[in-house]
Amino acid sequence: MSSPEKAVFRSGFAAIIGRPNVGKSSLMNAMVGEKVAIVSDRPQTTRNRIMGVADGGDWQLVFLDTPGLHKARTRLGEYMVKAARDALDGIDILLVLADVTHIGEQDRELVAEMAARSVTKVLVLNKIDVVGEERLLSVIQSFAQTGYDHIVPISALTGRGLDELQRVLVAALPQGPRYFPPDMVTDQPERLVCAEIIREKALHRLREEVPHGIGVEMLAMTRLSENLMEIHATIYCDRASHKGIIIGKHGAMLGAIGTAARADIENLLGMHVALKLWVKVREDWRNRQDDLRTLGYE
Numbered sequence: 001m002s003s004p005e006k007a008v009f010r011s012g013f014a015a016i017i018g019r020p021n022v023g024k025s026s027l028m029n030a031m032v033g034e035k036v037a038i039v040s041d042r043p044q045t046t047r048n049r050i051m052g053v054a055d056g057g058d059w060q061l062v063f064l065d066t067p068g069l070h071k072a073r074t075r076l077g078e079y080m081v082k083a084a085r086d087a088l089d090g091i092d093i094l095l096v097l098a099d100v101t102h103i104g105e106q107d108r109e110l111v112a113e114m115a116a117r118s119v120t121k122v123l124v125l126n127k128i129d130v131v132g133e134e135r136l137l138s139v140i141q142s143f144a145q146t147g148y149d150h151i152v153p154i155s156a157l158t159g160r161g162l163d164e165l166q167r168v169l170v171a172a173l174p175q176g177p178r179y180f181p182p183d184m185v186t187d188q189p190e191r192l193v194c195a196e197i198i199r200e201k202a203l204h205r206l207r208e209e210v211p212h213g214i215g216v217e218m219l220a221m222t223r224l225s226e227n228l229m230e231i232h233a234t235i236y237c238d239r240a241s242h243k244g245i246i247i248g249k250h251g252a253m254l255g256a257i258g259t260a261a262r263a264d265i266e267n268l269l270g271m272h273v274a275l276k277l278w279v280k281v282r283e284d285w286r287n288r289q290d291d292l293r294t295l296g297y298e
């Protein structure tokens with residue numbers, strides 16, 4: 001008589017790297033099934049390594065979303081690129097993400113640089129919803145000799161290809177423990193997620209160079225009652241001329257940012273939120289160690 005086989009649990013860490021704006025955070029959110037990392041069409045939206053956990057019952061995939069790799073021009077930029085590089089330590093799977101609509105020299109250099117790594121390497125081609133079959137095939141063809149274990153075309157936006165990607169990733173997982181509780185989706189503390197939501201709403205509404213200089217500091221989260229949280233936060237900008245833009249005519253811009261952020265934060269916390277926002281100028285904060293620390297980049 002054979003005894004029932006004991007189920008084997010599989011788990012591992014998968015880092016997502018790539019140029020800014022290729023869809024790394026969108027991919028992680030889609031794989032995790034919740035919005036863990038903020039997304040925008042501004043480059044360098046993601047500033048920290050952010051963890052997202054997907055749990056399939058007998059497997060667990062821990063994704064590490066990273067800031068886009070770019071030529072850093074500020075200390076914040078250096079911190080971001082370092083955070084992305086550090087995420088590669090001790091991983092089981094490396095996802096190199098590229099945008100099929102904009103494959104450039106930097107993508108090919110990154111793919112080549114990572115080829116030497118002795119982990120499972122998956123080249124993920126994102127945004128296939130905006131290119132034709134022919135273009136996609138020629139891009140895949142151009143990467144055929146790179147020595148990666150898999151090339152998987154997807155759309156993080158429409159979800160196409162994500163089942164196949166998950167299948168490939170789960171099959172590559174080694175036997176291992178459930179690192180995190182099955183219902184845990186991220187390691188980001190709640191106050192940091194709230195600060196990021198405010199920054200996302202600001203990024204969506206502000207144009208030109210303003211978004212790059214934005215930082216959000218949570219001053220207080222106070223539970224006023226069973227059903228009501230009061231949040232005070234400051235939006236920093238690094239130029240005096242940006243302050244007025246962020247506040248807007250008669251406070252219209254700040255009001256719009258606050259209204260949008262409040263809706264998302266209420267969803268996240270499951271209660272009513274009173275959100276108070278201030279705007280302050282801190283010249284050149286992206287190059288100042290103490291300011292970087294205050295805003296959680298250290």
Ligand SMILES: Nc1nc2c(ncn2[C@@H]2O[C@H](COP(=O)(O)OP(=O)(O)O)[C@@H](O)[C@H]2O)c(=O)[nH]1
Pocket residue numbers: 018019020021022023024025026027038039040041042043044045046068126127128129130154155156157158
């Ligand atoms: N059309 C299309 N847009 C996408 C897709 N994935 C992400 N995007 C958009 O690309 C932009 C950058 O996405 P984001 O996830 O912030 O990229 P990241 O900087 O690599 O983390 C956002 O405007 C996304 O909505 C996709 O599959 N198709």
Ligand SMILES: [Mg+2]
Pocket residue numbers: 024025026037038039045046066067068
């Ligand atoms: Mg991102």
